[in-house]
Amino acid sequence: MNNVIISLKRFLQNKNTVTVLGVIAIITILYFAYNYQVKQETEPVRIYVAKETIQPRTLITDDMVETKKIPKAAVTSNVIRTKSAIVGKYSNYNTTIPAGSMFYTETVISEDELPDSSFTKVKDGEIPYNFSVTIDSTYGNSIYPGNIIDIYMKAVNDAGEIMVGKLLENIEVLDVIDKSGNKVFENTEENRTPATLIFGVSSEIHILLRKASYMKAYSVELFPVPHGGNIPVEGDTAVSSQQLKDFIESHTVANDELIDETTNTTETGE
Numbered sequence: 001m002n003n004v005i006i007s008l009k010r011f012l013q014n015k016n017t018v019t020v021l022g023v024i025a026i027i028t029i030l031y032f033a034y035n036y037q038v039k040q041e042t043e044p045v046r047i048y049v050a051k052e053t054i055q056p057r058t059l060i061t062d063d064m065v066e067t068k069k070i071p072k073a074a075v076t077s078n079v080i081r082t083k084s085a086i087v088g089k090y091s092n093y094n095t096t097i098p099a100g101s102m103f104y105t106e107t108v109i110s111e112d113e114l115p116d117s118s119f120t121k122v123k124d125g126e127i128p129y130n131f132s133v134t135i136d137s138t139y140g141n142s143i144y145p146g147n148i149i150d151i152y153m154k155a156v157n158d159a160g161e162i163m164v165g166k167l168l169e170n171i172e173v174l175d176v177i178d179k180s181g182n183k184v185f186e187n188t189e190e191n192r193t194p195a196t197l198i199f200g201v202s203s204e205i206h207i208l209l210r211k212a213s214y215m216k217a218y219s220v221e222l223f224p225v226p227h228g229g230n231i232p233v234e235g236d237t238a239v240s241s242q243q244l245k246d247f248i249e250s251h252t253v254a255n256d257e258l259i260d261e262t263t264n265t266t267e268t269g270e
Contacts (some may be wrong), residue, residue, distance in 0.1 A: 044071055046068070047081070049103070057183075059088075059090055060108065062087050065083060065086055078102070078106065090109055092108070092109050095107045118175040118198045122254050129199055129205075130177075131197060133223075135194060137224060139226070143197065145175050147172075147227075148172055150166050155218045155244075167212070168241070169241075176196070177194070177195060178193055179198040193208060212248050223251055227257075
């Protein structure tokens with residue numbers, strides 16, 4: 001018995017033996033730690049997901065939400081875990097939530113947080129302008145937000161001649177709206193008809209377009225053309241942008257006169 005004990009002590013005191021046992025111990029610890037971590041990460045957890053495709057600016061109701069088991073590793077920190085943070089909220093204005101998708105903090109917002117994205121895109125120094133269009137003037141609903149367009153003008157001059165020309169160019173379309181004020185391209189399940197293009201222009205151009213839109217006596221028509229495109233001249237004469245601007249200004253009241261008239265009306269109480 002003593003010999004066995006002595007042999008065991010010698011075995012344990014051997015440096016090679018200690019090294020081998022240490023390596024085995026480390027490998028064993030790493031093995032169990034790795035398996036525990038894998039189990040933790042792959043173990044499914046219940047997460048709220050969209051039961052159907054949810055379009056932008058849509059109120060999320062209880063029947064649009066269901067739970068689904070998803071591996072824990074796939075659930076990132078921005079995934080919403082509570083139903084109360086989803087139901088009664090809205091899908092973000094720039095987000096379509098696909099069926100089966102998890103709800104993320106950036107895709108679900110409150111009603112107060114819903115912005116009018118058209119106006120948030122207007123550049124500094126510009127003001128938004130609502131430009132009336134039809135399905136035909138948008139080339140069968142082929143003008144999209146982000147497109148660059150030119151504005152052409154057709155009118156009858158004092159000589160009774162029809163003149164056509166490019167009034168403005170390089171206008172960026174910010175949004176396309178239907179007659180109910182809905183964004184034409186935000187909902188993939190509805191066929192909406194364009195009624196208005198929204199874009200930003202300077203104050204001077206804004207007034208110019210307003211004036212032109214009121215010149216019914218001269219049969220003024222304004223219509224969009226994709227930038228770089230050309231239109232056939234069907235009038236009696238083609239004119240430059242400056243000629244069109246001069247025509248508008250010469251047949252409407254000057255801006256300063258409009259301001260004076262407004263001031264006088266306010267002062268006299270008429």
